[in-house]
Each structure stands twice: as C-alpha cells, then as structure tokens.
Amino acid sequence: MVAAVVVGKAGVKLQANTIIAATKLTQYLLRRRVGDDKSQFLALAGYTLEDADRLMRDIREQLLPLEAEFHEETEYGPKYRIRGTLTGPNGRTLRVVTIWMKENATNRTKFVTLFPGKL
Numbered sequence: 001m002v003a004a005v006v007v008g009k010a011g012v013k014l015q016a017n018t019i020i021a022a023t024k025l026t027q028y029l030l031r032r033r034v035g036d037d038k039s040q041f042l043a044l045a046g047y048t049l050e051d052a053d054r055l056m057r058d059i060r061e062q063l064l065p066l067e068a069e070f071h072e073e074t075e076y077g078p079k080y081r082i083r084g085t086l087t088g089p090n091g092r093t094l095r096v097v098t099i100w101m102k103e104n105a106t107n108r109t110k111f112v113t114l115f116p117g118k119l
Helices: 022-029 039-043 049-063
Strands: 005-007 012-014 069-074 077-087 093-102 109-116
Touching: 012 077, 022 049, 022 109, 039 109, 049 077, 049 093, 077 109
Parallel strands: none
Antiparallel strands: 005 012, 069 077, 077 093, 093 109
C-alpha cells in the first residue's frame, strides 16, 4: 500500500492519489448553503456546480502538489493544511486554504474542506 503522507525536512507532501470525494464538491462547496456558503466565493473564479469536475481537477493539480503543514490531531486522525492559490476557469486566482485528514481507521488521506485564504 502506498503511504498517503510523505514527511520531508521542510514539511509534508500528500500523495497524488489522495481522495477528493465528488459529493464534497457537489453537495458542499459548489451548492449554495445558508450560513457556511462557499459557492459564491468559488464562483468568483468561474466554478459552478455543473462543472464540478473542473474544481476537482484544479484542486488536485494546483493545490495537492504544494507542501502541507500539520494542522491538528483529531480523534479520527491528523489534519493537514495546504495554503495556495486556485486559478479558475475564468482566469481569476483565489487565495485558498484546504484541509486534509489522514484517517486512522483506513490509513487513507481525504480532502475535508476549502475556504478563502487571507492576504
């Protein structure tokens, strides 16, 4: 089995096969929600529910290769944070923070969430 997290001297690299669940994008990030809505933020870069595959590909290609930092330990496993930029279909670039978790039960690393990054 391939390790889901590789620890280097400068930080952590998450593996390219890290899980990004389609439902996380279609039912959470790209769907308008009362309260914790992220769809309007992502729409600034041209991301839509109809093209959720584009967001998945861009997260995998633009953010996943970046260095991750340990965020916190939870009862389900350690969480990691990747800060970076995401350039959307319309060419606009957003500063974002993504959270990833390596599950203790499965030893698999999964995408948890994305939110606006600070300048």
